[in-house]
Amino acid sequence: MIRESTTNLNITTELSIAGIQKQFGSFTALRDISLNVQKGEFVCLLGPSGCGKTTLLRIIAGLETADSGTIVQTGCDITKASAAERDYGIVFQSYALFPNLSVAQNIAYGLKGRAQDKARRVTELLTLIGLPAIADKYPAQLSGGQQQRVALARALATSPNLLLLDEPLSALDAQVREHLRTEIKALQQKLGVTTIMVTHDQEEALTMADRIVVMNHGVIEQIGTPTEIYQHPASRFVADFVGHCNWLTAHAVSEHRVRLGESELEISHSTRLKPGHECELFIRPEDIQLLPNWRAGEQLALGKLLHMELIGCVYRLRLSVALWAGVELEVVISHRELAQLRLGDGQLIPVYLPPDKLRCFMPERAA
Numbered sequence: 001m002i003r004e005s006t007t008n009l010n011i012t013t014e015l016s017i018a019g020i021q022k023q024f025g026s027f028t029a030l031r032d033i034s035l036n037v038q039k040g041e042f043v044c045l046l047g048p049s050g051c052g053k054t055t056l057l058r059i060i061a062g063l064e065t066a067d068s069g070t071i072v073q074t075g076c077d078i079t080k081a082s083a084a085e086r087d088y089g090i091v092f093q094s095y096a097l098f099p100n101l102s103v104a105q106n107i108a109y110g111l112k113g114r115a116q117d118k119a120r121r122v123t124e125l126l127t128l129i130g131l132p133a134i135a136d137k138y139p140a141q142l143s144g145g146q147q148q149r150v151a152l153a154r155a156l157a158t159s160p161n162l163l164l165l166d167e168p169l170s171a172l173d174a175q176v177r178e179h180l181r182t183e184i185k186a187l188q189q190k191l192g193v194t195t196i197m198v199t200h201d202q203e204e205a206l207t208m209a210d211r212i213v214v215m216n217h218g219v220i221e222q223i224g225t226p227t228e229i230y231q232h233p234a235s236r237f238v239a240d241f242v243g244h245c246n247w248l249t250a251h252a253v254s255e256h257r258v259r260l261g262e263s264e265l266e267i268s269h270s271t272r273l274k275p276g277h278e279c280e281l282f283i284r285p286e287d288i289q290l291l292p293n294w295r296a297g298e299q300l301a302l303g304k305l306l307h308m309e310l311i312g313c314v315y316r317l318r319l320s321v322a323l324w325a326g327v328e329l330e331v332v333i334s335h336r337e338l339a340q341l342r343l344g345d346g347q348l349i350p351v352y353l354p355p356d357k358l359r360c361f362m363p364e365r366a367a
C-alpha cells in the first residue's frame with residue numbers, strides 16, 4: 001500500500017485523494033488509493049488494461065462514486081459533489097463532439113453569458129489550439145487529431161482548474177499522436193492547468209508527465225517522476241511495465257555483492273539481502289556496455305552475439321554469456337557504438353555491467 005504523506009498538503013495542492021476504495025460486486029477495482037496532485041502539475045495514471053485507472057478518473061470527475069475515501073479540491077471536500085458541481089474539463093478517448101453542432105458551437109457548449117463574449121472566447125480557444133479557421137466546420141469534416149484538439153478547446157472553455165484526459169490520443173495514428181502529445185504538453189504548461197491523464201502507453205506517460213502514478217490490480221505500485229520510475233522502479237511490475245529490462249537470477253554474497261554463475265558482481269545499491277538469498281538482478285538494455293577490446297577487471301565477461309536487429313535509431317542485440325550461467329542479455333547500442341565494435345554473428349565480445357546500473361529485487365514468489 002502506498003499512502004502519500006499529508007504533511008506536504010498545502011495551498012499548492014489542487015487535489016487530495018485519500019483512501020479511495022471501489023468495488024464492482026465482489027470485484028475490488030480500487031484499493032486504498034491516496035494521491036496528492038499539486039497545482040499546475042501534469043500527472044499520468046499509467047497501468048495495464050483493467051488496473052482501475054479509468055475508474056479512478058471517473059471518481060475524480062464525479063461520474064462514478066467511491067465506496068469510501070475522500071476527494072478534496074483546493075480545500076473543498078467534493079467527495080459527494082455531482083459531476084456538474086465540480087470544477088474540471090474532460091476529454092475522452094473517442095472524440096465525443098456533438099456531430100450536429102459546428103466547431104464553434106461545440107466549444108461554446110458549456111459557456112454562459114452574452115453571445116459576443118462566447119464568440120470571443122471561441123476565437124481565443126481556436127487560436128490557442130492552432131486551428132483559427134475551422135469555427136464553421138462540422139466534426140465530420142475534421143481529422144481525428146483536429147477533433148481531439150477541438151475537444152481539448154471545449155474542455156478548457158470555462159477555464160477549469162483541473163483538466164482530465166482519458167486516453168485522449170489512443171484513437172489516433174502514431175504520427176499524429178506523437179505530434180499532439182507535444183502540443184498538449186506545451187498548452188498545459190502555457191496555461192498552468194493541473195492535469196490528470198489516463199494512459200496505458202508508457203512512452204506517452206514518460207514524455208508528458210511531471211509525475212507518473214503506476215497502477216496494477218487496483219493499487220498504486222509507485223508514484224514518481226518519469227526518471228524515478230524508469231531508473232528506480234519500486235517493484236518488478238513497474239520495472240517490467242515501464243521500458244525493457246534484463247532479469248538475471250543471482251545469489252547474495254553480501255549486502256553489495258552477488259554471485260552470478262562463475263562470477264561475483266558488485267552492486268552499488270544495498271541489496272538488503274542476507275548471504276545465500278536468491279535475488280533477481282535488473283539492468284536496462286541500454287545500461288549494459290559492450291567493449292571494443294578485452295580488459296581485465298570485475299563485472300566483465302565475454303558474450304556471444306546471437307542476434308542483432310535495427311529498431312529505428314538504435315540496434316537491439318541478444319548475447320549469451322557462459323560465465324554468467326549462460327544468461328541471455330538484451331543490449332541496445334547506437335549506430336556509432338556498433339561501428340566501433342565491428343560485430344559479426346557468433347562473435348565474442350566483452351560485456352560490462354556497471355555496478356550503479358544493477359538493481360536487485362526479491363524473486364516474486366518470495367516477495
Ligand SMILES: Nc1ncnc2c1ncn2[C@@H]1O[C@H](COP(=O)(O)OP(=O)(O)OP(=O)(O)O)[C@@H](O)[C@H]1O
Pocket residue numbers: 024029047048049050051052053054055056200
Ligand atoms: N461498471 C462496472 N461494472 C463492473 N465492473 C467494472 C465496471 N467498470 C469497470 N469495471 C471493472 O473494473 C476494472 C477496472 O476497470 P477500468 O476501466 O478502471 O480499468 P482501466 O485500467 O481503465 O482499463 P482500460 O485501459 O482497459 O480501460 C476492470 O476489471 C473492469 O472490468
